[in-house]
Amino acid sequence: MSPLQSLPSAYTASSPEALALEISELGDWFHNIDLHGIQTAPNHFLGDFPNVKWRHISQSIPQDLNGATVLDIGCNGGFYSLQMKKRGAERVLGIDICDRYLNQARLASRTLGLEIELEKRSVYEVEQIAGQFDFVIFMGVLYHLRYPLYALDKVVTKVGGKLVFQTMIRGSEEVKPWESDYDFWRKEMFADPSWPQMYFIEKSYSNDQTNWWIPNRAAAEAMLRSAGLEIESHPESETWICTPNAQSCEGRFVHQMEMDGTL
Numbered sequence: 001m002s003p004l005q006s007l008p009s010a011y012t013a014s015s016p017e018a019l020a021l022e023i024s025e026l027g028d029w030f031h032n033i034d035l036h037g038i039q040t041a042p043n044h045f046l047g048d049f050p051n052v053k054w055r056h057i058s059q060s061i062p063q064d065l066n067g068a069t070v071l072d073i074g075c076n077g078g079f080y081s082l083q084m085k086k087r088g089a090e091r092v093l094g095i096d097i098c099d100r101y102l103n104q105a106r107l108a109s110r111t112l113g114l115e116i117e118l119e120k121r122s123v124y125e126v127e128q129i130a131g132q133f134d135f136v137i138f139m140g141v142l143y144h145l146r147y148p149l150y151a152l153d154k155v156v157t158k159v160g161g162k163l164v165f166q167t168m169i170r171g172s173e174e175v176k177p178w179e180s181d182y183d184f185w186r187k188e189m190f191a192d193p194s195w196p197q198m199y200f201i202e203k204s205y206s207n208d209q210t211n212w213w214i215p216n217r218a219a220a221e222a223m224l225r226s227a228g229l230e231i232e233s234h235p236e237s238e239t240w241i242c243t244p245n246a247q248s249c250e251g252r253f254v255h256q257m258e259m260d261g262t263l
Contacts, residue, residue: 019111026104031077035111040077040104050079050139056236057164058083061135065089071133071158073123074141078105078116080164084135085114093129095121123151132160139166139239144210148198152227153255159244163229166239170199171216173237196222228254 013019016038023029023040032041032048046052065087072081075094085092094116096102102118109116121129123141136159142148155163174194182189189195196219205211215223217237224231224240228248233241257263 013111022107026107027100029077029104030101031079031104031108033077033079033082033108035108040108053139053166053236053239054079054083057166057239060233060235060241061087061164063087065135068134069093069131069160070135070137071095071126071129072137073126073155074138074144075105075118076101076140078108078118080137080139081105081116082108082112082114084137085109085116089135092116093119093133095119095123095126095129097122124154126154126158129158132158134161135164136162137164139164140168142167143212143214144208146212148213149223149227150255152223153253156227156229156244156248157253159229159242159248161243162232163242164239165224165242167220168211168214169217169220169238170214171197173217175218175221194218226254 013022016036019035020038023035023038029040030044031050032039032044041049061084065084068084068089070081070084070089070092072078072084072092072094075081075096076098078094081092081094094102094105095118096105097120099120102120105116105118109118123138123145124147136155138152138155142152142165145151172193176194178189178195194216196216198213198215198219200213201211203209205214221231221240224242228245229242230245231240231242235241254263
């Protein structure tokens with residue numbers, strides 16, 4: 001099977017039992033997707049995930065996406081890619097580094113008759129994808145990365161319209177204004193729980209050794225702004241809808257400016 005593949009829309013399992021078997025053969029699913037009445041992750045520890053988040057986020061995304069292009073970074077089993085395709089998106093490209101998740105997304109898209117493209121690719125390689133997208137989905141990925149801000153800087157280069165961003169949040173959810181600069185000898189703000197900060201997980205969190213960096217709310221929002229985005233809305237506690245700021249719209253991206261010494 002090629003790394004980049006558009007999937008045909010004419011697939012049906014011979015029986016519900018056969019479909020259930022195919023689902024189980026692909027291992028544990030993190031996305032609970034309704035495949036003709038069969039749930040792929042009915043016992044998810046977060047409930048009906050990610051639909052529990054989508055119910056809030058979906059109101060911030062147009063119902064009619066006719067002609068739109070979508071990049072789903074860390075697409076997992078394909079839930080968000082499929083939702084965007086259901087709304088009429090012309091092109092949906094989902095990328096992930098996990099073959100199991102990509103195979104799950106292939107099965108889901110075939111079963112539902114929704115044609116999406118799926119590619120094995122790291123978030124650190126998104127600049128190799130041609131062009132920009134009307135919607136970029138970057139959900140549930142940041143805290144799994146060793147180099148989260150570097151990845152976010154790269155993601156911004158693909159945002160032609162809106163970024164739908166989600167991350168786990170821990171620590172304070174308070175946001176307050178801060179000064180634009182501080183004297184070297186001032187330290188008291190670092191002891192404030194609402195100061196933008198990220199928690200580094202050296203070993204494991206929630207039985208997952210890939211949970212590396214978890215921000216508080218202030219840090220998540222500060223990172224988005226620092227990467228060249230403007231926050232448009234905050235539809236639920238861990239999700240933000242963003243648009244490129246003027247600098248990003250001009251093609252002046254932060255990590256590129258840092259590399260060429262113009263930051």
